[in-house]
Amino acid sequence: MGLEEDLIAALDADRVVTGADELRRHGTDEGWHPPAAPDFVVYPRDTEEAARVVRVCKRHATPIVPFGAGTSLEGHIAALAGGVSIDTSQMDQILRLSVEDMDVTVQAGVTRRQLDAKLRPEGVFFSVDPGADASLGGMVATGASGTTSVRYGTMRENVLSLTVVTADGEIVKTRSRARKSSAGYDLTRLFVGSEGTLGLITEVTLRVQPTPESMTAAACAFPALDDAVNCVIEVLAHAIPVARIELLDDVQIDAVNRHFELALEVAPTLLLEFHGTPAETEAQAKDVEAIARTHNVLGFDWAADEAQRRALWHARHGAYESARALRPGAQGFTTDACVPISNLAACIAETKADLDASGLTAPIVGHVGDGNFHLAILVDPDDADELQRAKDLNDRLVRRAIGYDGTCTGEHGVGYGKLAFLELEHGPQALAMMRAIKVALDPEGLFNPGKVLGPAPD
Structure with a gap:
């Protein structure tokens, strides 16, 4: 049978798509790089179905491009060599939540907001919050982070375990749910940030955090960017557990003021948030305010209530749309x-x-x-x-x-x-080691060709 017939046999006809609009959408991300459409889009619903698709692609020597929510920015989902886009959006189940262990296991297509909606009633939250409503599998693949990473860490610190389909169509679990392990190589971290080039991530086990009893937010403006950054350095040096500390330059502040009808001072500005008990957040805020005053702060604009706190962070997460409105x-x-x-x-x-x-x-x-x-x-x-x-x-x-x-x-x-910048950053020896890993795990170069390392050398 041909590739299309084998894909249909692996799934079914309505989950193997060749329509021009869908192909175009699956080769176009939210960045500026030229798009490249795949030849097929498929929609597996679980790990076993995804593995069947990968085995079909291997049999036909067909490139595989993982697709989550399409929110990436550096051309990750462009099918540079054509092939099959594996869309994980129907892999959208939250498989297990353990509040006792403070972890959750999800399929790769679950989005950040879907997970938040599930966790909120349980009194816990997932801390990594990129502005986009990305899929969790995509967030693992890019090693995403967000506004709360200064306190809670990036995806690298918050992924406990993965289920991955290899280039041979085998299913591998990278480790157990134990909070620590010294058993063997850290396969989990190998796949975090691998951008779909080493295997297909199908399930993710994540740390969750208890929802803070109190959250306090503020904006503080400075006369110069140096003052704002030096304030942050001192805040971190004093081990104040600030939950969010974001910098917006004067141009961005002007943009959010116009777009979201705010009245922040147009100057380099820090947006801050503190988590804890009411007493803890009050103490943290006072400590930061005292430090800021030694760095020429122009003033603090405290969020008076939850609505104002949400409005402040809505504006921060809407920085891109407000920038474009300029x-x-x-x-x-x-x-x-x-x-x-x-x-x-x-x-x-x-x-x-x-x-x-x-x-x-x-x-x-x-x-x-x-x-x-x-x-x-x-x-x-x-x-x-x-x-x-x-x-x-x-x-x-x-x-x-x-x-x-x-x-x-x-x-x-x-x-x-x-x-073009990877060798400049890491050097030829480290790049050669990365290529060796790629060849060992994906010898035919089927997973997301042309990404991260580019074409492998002859």
Whole structure:
């Protein structure tokens, strides 16, 4: 039988799709990179069905591109060599929740908001909160993080175990649910951040956290970016367990003020949140306020109630849409980088000077507690010169970050958009080791070809 017939035999006809619109959607993410459609889209409902699809693809030497919610930014889901897009959206079951063990096991297609809705009545929450409503499998694949990672960690710290389908169609569980283990290599961490290039993630076991009794939020503006970053460094040095500490530059503050009808001071601003008992959050807030006053803070705007707290974070998570509203019709060329926090102020200052010289507009936001920041470079997609200037700006940003002992991407991942920078960051020996892992686990190069490492050398 041919590939299509074998896929239908593995699933059924209505879950093997070849319509042009669906193919186009599955090759297009939310980034700026050129899309590439697959030849087929399939919808497995569980691990065994996914394994059957992978075995069919192996038999036909057909590329496999995992697809979660399509919210990635660096071309991860583009089917550069055609093939089969495995859409996990019908793998949407929450398989087990243990409040006693503070963990939950989900299928890979469950989204962050679906999980939140399940956890909320149980008095627990999952802490990693990227702005997009991404799938949990996709969040594992990109090593995602979010606004609360400064306190609770990124996906790397919050994934306990995975179920993965290998290139041979075998099903592997990477470890048990035990909170710690010294038994063997850490296969779980190998797949976190692998971007669908080593295997297909089908189930995920995650840490959950108790819902805080009290949550307090504030915005505090500073006259200069250095003041804001130095304040953060001192807050972290004092071991204050701040739950969120986000930086928005003056351009981004202006954007959220306009778009969300806020009245924040247009200056480099920290958005803060504290979790704990009422007494703990009050003490944390007072300690941070005292530190901020030694760094020339212009003032604090405290959220008076839960509605104001939610409005503040709604504006932060809506940074991209508010940025695009500054220039209607523009496309947002979104990128990220991450540096040691001691180098963050200098790196952002140089980037803002570069922006001014380029004539481009790009609001900056950052998970300042871990040195990660994002630009949304606003460009006319039909203006080739402007698009090239944006690409050149991104290239200089990444090289600048790596020069500050940082990384080309803190959380978006490499995809095919940042392939050129991997050797610059890691060196040829580390890259050769990564290639050896890829060849060992996927010798035919079927999983997400052209991503992370690019084409394997002959």
